[in-house]
Every structure is written in C-alpha cells, then in structure tokens.
Amino acid sequence: MKIRTYYKIIITILVYFAFGGATTAQEKKANIIYILVDQWRASAFGFAGDPNANTPNLDRLAQESINFKNAVSVMPVCTPYRAALITGKYPTTTGMFLNDLHLPLTEYGLGDVLVDRGYTTAYIGKWHLDGHGRHAYIPPSRRRGFMYWKAAECDHDYDQSHYYTGNSDEKQFWDGYDTYAQTKDAQQYIAEQVGKEKPFALFISYGTPHFPYDAAPEVLKQNYPLADIILPENVPASMADEVRKEAQGYYAHCEALDNSIGELLASLDELGISDNTLIVFTSDHGEMLGGHGVRPRAKQVPLAExxxxxxxxxxxxxxxxxxxxxxxxxxxxxxxPTIFGMLDLPIPATYEGDDLSRVLTENKEIQDRAALYMQLAPWEVGSEYGREYRAIKTSQYTYVRALDGPWLLFDDTNDPLQMNNLVANPAHEGLVTELDEHLWKLLIKLGDDFRPAQWYIDKWNLKPGAHGSIPYDKEGNLPSQSPLLTKGSS
Structure with a gap:
C-alpha cells in the first residue's frame, strides 16, 4: 500500500469519528427544501425587530442562516414572482407580469432542471403558474418536472383548501387548516426519502399569511389583542383601527407558519439529515398593511413593505x-443561479439572474451590487403609487424610476420606514444620477426600454381584469376563450 493512500485512509477515519460521519453525508448531493410563504414582508419577524411578531422558530433559523437582509421580489405579485423563480428570468422576458397567467411549456422549468441534476422532486401547496383557472386540474405534463405533487393552482380558503395529486383529476381537500396539513405531508415525504440514493428537492408553498386574515386560527388571533398591536409611524392615524383588525389575523397566520416550520426543522434533526439539507425560507412579496396610507392587503408597489x-x-x-x-x-x-453555484451544480444557460454564490462561499460582499425589481402593469390605479416603475435596491438605498423620470429615493439605512423621499433634494442630485445610470445599465442588459403598461399587454395579447389578474369566475375557472389558453398551454 502506498504511503499516500495509507494516510488518506487514516485521515478519513479520524474525520469520521471527529464529526460524526460528516464525510459520509457529503458524499451525497445536498437535499434542498425551499419554503415559500405568500405575502410575508421582510420586517414582520422577531429577528427583524417587529414588536408584534411571535416567530421564535424562524428567529432561531435566522441565527443559524445566511440572512440576505436586502432581498427583493422581482415583481411583488404572486404569479410574476413564481414565474421568475421557476425560470430564472425576468418578467420582461417571459411576459409573466400579471396574476393567473400560464407559464409557457417552452420555458425550462425548475423541476426539470433539478431532475436533470439528479434530484427527486416534490411540490406541496400553491402553484399559481398554470393559468387554466384557480381550481383546474394540473396534469403531470404541466408540473415542470415535479414528481411528487400535492398542489393546487391557487386556494386561500384555508379551512377548505383543495389540491390534486398523482394522475387523478379528482379534487382532494387538506384536513383542516391547510398550513398544518401541508406541513405534516412534507414531514412524511421527507421521512420517506431518508436512505434513498438520490437527493430530494422539496418545495413547500404555503398560501398563508396571505389574506383572508380573519381565517387565521382563532386560538392564535387571541395572542394579538387589537389594543396591543403596535403600528409603524408610516401608518396614518386615520387607518389605525382598520390596520389593527387586519394585522391581528396576519400575525396569527405568521405564528401558525412559525410553529409549522419549527416542527419541520425538528423532523430534519430527528431524521439526522439537517447537516446535509439546504433550507431556504423566503416569501413571494410583502404586505403594505397601511404603510404610507396604502390599503391593507396591497402589494405591487415599490415600497419596502x-x-x-x-x-x-x-x-x-x-x-x-x-x-x-x-x-x-x-x-x-x-x-x-446562486444556489446552483454554491452547490457546484451546472447553471442553465437560459437563466438571466446572477450567480452570487461567491458571497456565500468566499464570505465577501459585492459592494456595487444593485438588485432590480419592477412593475409593468400597476394595480393600485388611483393611488399615489399606482404607476409603472423600474427600481433598484442597493445595500443602502432604494431608487425608483417612473415613466416620467426619477420618482423615489430612500436612504434605507437611516430611514427604514422610507418616510423621507430624497429624489428632489439638491444635495442628492449626484446620487440620483448615479443610481439612475445603474438602473439603466441593468435594463439595457435585459433589453427593456421601459414602456407604458399597455405596450406589454398588447405585446403578449393579454386581457387583464380588475386588480391585474386575468378574469376567472367564482369557481376559479377561466373563460373558454381566454387568450391564455393559446399561450403555449396545451
């Protein structure tokens, strides 16, 4: 036996006993669990300083995680976010900028990407990318490579929430409050994967804390007496009663999620797979809850909430x-792109997003980095913030451009509630110019020349209804002549 081989064996044995078999765990690719919640804003956590939030499990997860404190939703609406996540592309490329659109089958879906990289895939919960109606059956051919499937297009009736599974078009219903039921199903799925040769990639897409807020568990709503809810300074006094009523159910939904995620993480520990499982926790967008006078339940706008x-x-x-x-x-x-870069997996050439994995692997910040987000077709028409926009988030600033020029500039470090718009302040004229140039560089890279909403609606032959969604009836079905059904949906 060669001396080098001998020493290699000895070192392997020593490492095994010193770290409890860690080397064995790393022979297999990392499992991936992507926890996606709906409408949970970045500030509404104990670890983020919200005095109302009761999130001990996520606070603990934050202490054990890399926390991207300047993360933004590329377009703060459900379907556009999910399309960007699943394709790695911007809404200006895919045309996925309204709710209830169908993501064309020509797009390289994330489930297929993961299967091609050796993963077993699973999806539980809200999908909102099929565009055939919120209660329509989604056959395997439209699941984008996700093998295990207990999902629905969209359902926020949390105590009577439906899903489809397997090859059956028979509508199934989660048992009770769906956040709890979906968590149990995820725990069972994970347990069944332990010991299998392939790693798994599981997406848990919860519908909460999205409204209706009065649908939150009553026992948890009692933890948030209206008089005890503390509102940020940017909520007008005239809206205080309305906002507190909504916030009560919102925070109760959040607490239910925190409890569920705590149980999920405990399962990983019990199964002995925590050390080789990548956990991602994030949200598709936030919730205004009256901030800046914008109605509760609103998103879409460029503000931090x-x-x-x-x-x-x-x-x-x-x-x-x-x-x-x-x-x-x-x-x-x-x-x-960042996750694949970190895990040393091939990044699809179709992805438009940036690989930021060196921030993770080399523990280095990218000082001049700006993250792009946008709104192509505004929903809050009639509101001060109901405009088309393109925006960038840097580590310190939020800069927003409207069709008629620079619109908003906030120093998020010194003004986290964004109460002081600096865009017209002569002292910041140079900064506005610098950030505007940075924004345009990103737009030019995408081929986006920032046109009015109607241009994009006409380009993709869309017919949006109220609130920026493609119309559907009370049963969640699309009209038979919907243009979506001709958009690569067969």
Whole structure:
C-alpha cells in the first residue's frame, strides 16, 4: 500500500469519528427544501425587530442562516414572482407580469432542471403558474418536472383548501387548516426519502399569511389583542383601527407558519439529515398593511413593505451552525443561479439572474451590487403609487424610476420606514444620477426600454381584469376563450 493512500485512509477515519460521519453525508448531493410563504414582508419577524411578531422558530433559523437582509421580489405579485423563480428570468422576458397567467411549456422549468441534476422532486401547496383557472386540474405534463405533487393552482380558503395529486383529476381537500396539513405531508415525504440514493428537492408553498386574515386560527388571533398591536409611524392615524383588525389575523397566520416550520426543522434533526439539507425560507412579496396610507392587503408597489422579502439560507457544510447577515442585494431570478453555484451544480444557460454564490462561499460582499425589481402593469390605479416603475435596491438605498423620470429615493439605512423621499433634494442630485445610470445599465442588459403598461399587454395579447389578474369566475375557472389558453398551454 502506498504511503499516500495509507494516510488518506487514516485521515478519513479520524474525520469520521471527529464529526460524526460528516464525510459520509457529503458524499451525497445536498437535499434542498425551499419554503415559500405568500405575502410575508421582510420586517414582520422577531429577528427583524417587529414588536408584534411571535416567530421564535424562524428567529432561531435566522441565527443559524445566511440572512440576505436586502432581498427583493422581482415583481411583488404572486404569479410574476413564481414565474421568475421557476425560470430564472425576468418578467420582461417571459411576459409573466400579471396574476393567473400560464407559464409557457417552452420555458425550462425548475423541476426539470433539478431532475436533470439528479434530484427527486416534490411540490406541496400553491402553484399559481398554470393559468387554466384557480381550481383546474394540473396534469403531470404541466408540473415542470415535479414528481411528487400535492398542489393546487391557487386556494386561500384555508379551512377548505383543495389540491390534486398523482394522475387523478379528482379534487382532494387538506384536513383542516391547510398550513398544518401541508406541513405534516412534507414531514412524511421527507421521512420517506431518508436512505434513498438520490437527493430530494422539496418545495413547500404555503398560501398563508396571505389574506383572508380573519381565517387565521382563532386560538392564535387571541395572542394579538387589537389594543396591543403596535403600528409603524408610516401608518396614518386615520387607518389605525382598520390596520389593527387586519394585522391581528396576519400575525396569527405568521405564528401558525412559525410553529409549522419549527416542527419541520425538528423532523430534519430527528431524521439526522439537517447537516446535509439546504433550507431556504423566503416569501413571494410583502404586505403594505397601511404603510404610507396604502390599503391593507396591497402589494405591487415599490415600497419596502411590499417589495422587501425575507431570505434565509441554512447549509451547515458551508457556514456551520452560525449564521451571518449579508448586505449584498438579491432579486428573484438570482436565487437558483446562486444556489446552483454554491452547490457546484451546472447553471442553465437560459437563466438571466446572477450567480452570487461567491458571497456565500468566499464570505465577501459585492459592494456595487444593485438588485432590480419592477412593475409593468400597476394595480393600485388611483393611488399615489399606482404607476409603472423600474427600481433598484442597493445595500443602502432604494431608487425608483417612473415613466416620467426619477420618482423615489430612500436612504434605507437611516430611514427604514422610507418616510423621507430624497429624489428632489439638491444635495442628492449626484446620487440620483448615479443610481439612475445603474438602473439603466441593468435594463439595457435585459433589453427593456421601459414602456407604458399597455405596450406589454398588447405585446403578449393579454386581457387583464380588475386588480391585474386575468378574469376567472367564482369557481376559479377561466373563460373558454381566454387568450391564455393559446399561450403555449396545451
């Protein structure tokens, strides 16, 4: 036996006993669990300083994770976010900028990407990318490579929430409050994967804390007496009663999610797979809850309450048990290029997002980084913020351009509630010019010359209804002549 081989065997044995078999765990690719919640804004956590939030499990996860504190939703609306996540592309490329659109089958879906990289795939919960109606059956051919499937297009009736599974078009219903039922199903799926040769990639897409807020568990709503809810200074006094009523159910939904995610993480520990499982926790967009006078339940707008999202990434082989805060901004199309870069997996050539994995693997910030986000067709028409926009988030600033020029500039470090718009301040004229040039560089790279909403609607032959969605009836079905059914949907 060669001396070098002898020493290699000895070192392997020593490492095995010193770290409890860690080398064995790393022979297999990392499992991936992507936890996606709906409408949970970045500020509404204990670890983010919200005095109302009761999130002990996610606070602990934040301590153990890489926390992207400047994460934004590329477009703070459900379907556009999900399309950008699943394709790695911007809404200006795919045309996925309204709710209830169908993502064309020509797009390289994330489930297929993961299968091609050796993963077993699973999807549980809200999908919102099929565009055939919110209650329509989604056959395997339209599931984008996700093998295990207990999902529905969209359902926020949390105590009577439906899903489809397998090859059956028979509508099934989750048992009770769906957040709890979906968590149990995820735990069972994970347990069944332990010991199998292939790694798994599981997406858990919860519908909460999206409204209706009065649908939150009553026992948890009691933890948030209206008189005890503390509102931020940017909520007008005239809206206080309305906002507190909505916030009560919102925070109760959040607490239910926190409890569920705590149970999920405990399962990983019990199964002995925490150390080789990448956990991502994030949201598709935020919730205004009256901030800046914008109605509760609103998103879409460029303000922090709407556009900023939580983004926690825990992977012990990379950073151990101790987390850290990352200042480098990140937007939705960057997420999976970054994950694949970190895990040394091939990044699809079709992806438009940036690979930021060196921020994770080399523990280095990207100082001049700006994350792009946008709104092509505004929903809040009649509101001060109901405009088309293109925006960038840097580690310190939020800069927003409307069709008629620079619109908003906030120093997020010194003005986190964004109450002081600096865009017209002569002292910041040079900064506005600098950020505007940075924004245009990103838009030019995408081939986006920032046109009015109708141009994009006409380009993709869309017919949006109220609130920026493609119309559907009370049963969640699309009209038979919907243009979506001709958009690569067969």
């Amino acid at each position: 709407s556009a900023r999202v939580p983004m926690l990434l825990r992977y012990p082989p990379l950073h151990g048990k101790t987390g850290r805060v990352v200042e480098t901004p990140i937007t939705t199309p960057d997420i999976f």
